[in-house]
Amino acid sequence: MAELIVYGIVLGGIIALGAIGLSLVYGIIGFANFAHGEFMTAGAYLALFMVTGVFSWIGIPDNTFGILSFGWRMVFAFPFSMAGVAFLAIFFDRVLYRKLRAKNSGPVMFAMSSLGTSFIIRMIIIIVWGSDYLFYRPGLMRPALEVPLGIKIRPDQIVILFIVFLLVGLLHVFLQDTKMGKAMRATADNMELALISGINTERIIIWTWGIGGALAAAGGILYGIDVQLHARMGWHFLIPLFAATILGSIGNIYGALVGGFAIGIAQQVSTAFLLPTYKLAVAFVIMILILLIRPQGIFGKG
Template sequence: MISLIVYGIIVGCIIALGAIGLTMVYKIVGIANFAHGDFMTLGAYIALVMVSIVLPWVGIPDTRFGPLSFGWRMVIAFPVSMLFVAFIAIFFDKLLYKKLRKKKSNAVILAMSSLGVAFIIRMLILIIWGSDYVFYRPGLLRPALFLPLGIRIRPDEIFIVCTAIFLVVLLHLFLNRTKMGKAMRATSDNPDLALVTGIDTERIISWTWAIGGALTAAGGILYGIDVQLHPGMGWNFLIPIFAATILGSIGNIYGALIGGFVIGIAQEVSTAFLEPTYKLPVAFMIMIIILLVRPEGIFGKE
């Protein structure tokens, strides 16, 4: 059971990275972004291209850091992929959502459009990489460490938790210490007043997409390091991410973080009683219960 909770925390980190971006986009841009999971997949595959094609070609050696399954190549690929997905997210905003915003289309049309983006990204991934399961480093045995209390954890998984914490701290500092970060919080608080104050909301929207895209890309890479890559991986995270977002109240990044851990742990613990394929319905049931009992989420005000 403790192992399941530990693994739930690891999965929770990945869900939280997705949910933090989703909750920001949801609140500031006003889109229930159904493409968020596919941004995650895209991030994982961009890192794959970097690790397996671009960086070897540049001549970065195929090293490994101690017990970890990766080395310098992944360290370089990680931020590059985050940046790439950030720009892709901004690209789709300028290409589609901005036009819909100008026409004052309602929230459902925006959500529909993002569902279209989700399929477009997934189809492109399928066209380019096919539908097979792939690994960043195939055929590598990755032994687990044995910790007290019968916990088995792989070194990679410790890295996942550390990276997630690092990114969340970075985001926290950005939102509280920088002018742009504060302006994002202001826009999330009161978009009309932000406009009146002279904050250029279109710029804030671009920043929001960039951060949302980058964080979810990071989640995708971490999942790829821990498990494997598959074109449907992000889509399967979509419902847990939404569940975590709604649980933590829309617009609340700390709520999304906690929501991610709650959903991750609940999903893993459920495998003690249910078949593992029912993880997704478990996340979904939690979401339905939250919507019934407290639709504004645990950190929301009525």
């Protein structure tokens, strides 16, 4: 059980990276982005493209760091992929959502458009990479370390948690201490007043997509390192992402962090009683329970 909780924390961190971005987009731009899971997939595959394609072509050595399953190639691919998905998210905003904003479309039209975006990204990934399970380093043995309480944990998973907290910490500093971060919070709080204060809300929207896309990409890559890559991985993350976002109150990034861990742990612990394929249903049931008991989430105003 202790082991499942530890795995749940790792999965939860990955969910949290997606949920934080989803929550930011939901809070600032005001709609449910059904393509957010696909941003995770896109990040994972973009890193795959760099690791197995570009970097092998330009001759970056294919070593791994000691007991970890990745090496320099992944170190370079990681930020590149985050930036790539940030641009992808901004691109979709420029060609689709901005046009809908200009027409004063209702939030459901945006959500529907993002559903279309999710299918478009997923189809492109399947067309290019197919729908098989893939690995960054196929055939690599991944031994686990034994730590107290009889918990087996892979060194990769410790690094994954470290990266999750590093990224959340950076985001925290950005939102609390930089002018752009504060302006993002202001826009999430009161879009009209932000505009009145001279904040160019279109620019805030671009930043929001960029940060949301980059964090989702990070989550996708980390999942790829921890488990595997699959074209539908992001789609299967969508319900856990929404569950974490709603649990932590929409628009609240710290809530999304807590929600992510809660959902991740619940999903992993459930495998002690249920088939692992039911993880998604577990997230769904938790979400329905939150909607029934406390739809504003744990950090929302009553």
